[in-house]
Amino acid sequence: MPRPSKPLISRHSTVQAALEIIDSEGLEALSLPRLARHMNVKAPSLYHHFSDKSEILAAVAREIVAKTVQPRKPTDGDWQGWFVQLSLNFRTAVLRHRRAAPILLEFLPRELLTTSYEDVCTFLIACEVPVSVHVLLLDGLEKLSLGSTIAEAMRPTQQRRVAFPHIDPERHPHLLAAQEANDLTPRQVFEQTVRSYLVGMERLVQVARLQRTA
Structure with missing residues (x-):
């Protein structure tokens, strides 16, 4: 035949x-x-x-991450805003395939990320972010975005809008009050978490700049 x-x-x-x-x-x-x-x-x-199922899973992980939309680099040096948008875009790409998200824990496409990170480091240099904080910035944001997004993806449908689904009103009254006072969506919580991390990183950037010029 x-x-x-x-x-x-x-x-x-x-x-x-x-x-x-x-x-x-x-x-x-x-x-x-x-x-x-x-x-x-x-x-x-x-x-x-x-060659085997593991290689297929690795390719699936690469396909998911590769769908992350890269924001346009700003011309005003707003690297913090750029990272916020990148993190949100990564979250969107992963949550399109919630059930596949755990694959990223074992098969995160490092070769793809390494190429992307080289480009990001070039961008940070253009924004006058000292090289000494690049690893801390990239590694920290990767862990924050990856861990937060996978945890959200694995939540049951009925628990996705609730931060703490197992609250007992009698045993956890303060936590219940805190949850009821929260009016942010999961996406907004994620965004504010990333922004808070970047506020801390901006302080380290300022210190590194002073040390470089001292």
């Missing part, structure tokens, strides 16, 4: 199919046989593009 003129599957179509399964059925539903059935191919065909 002659081979088809076009391959039945590709890396891209396999990743998209894996995401479809995860989005609709959950991460635990993804297996090579299940993926092959979804694509209407034989399971061994997947090995032409991926």
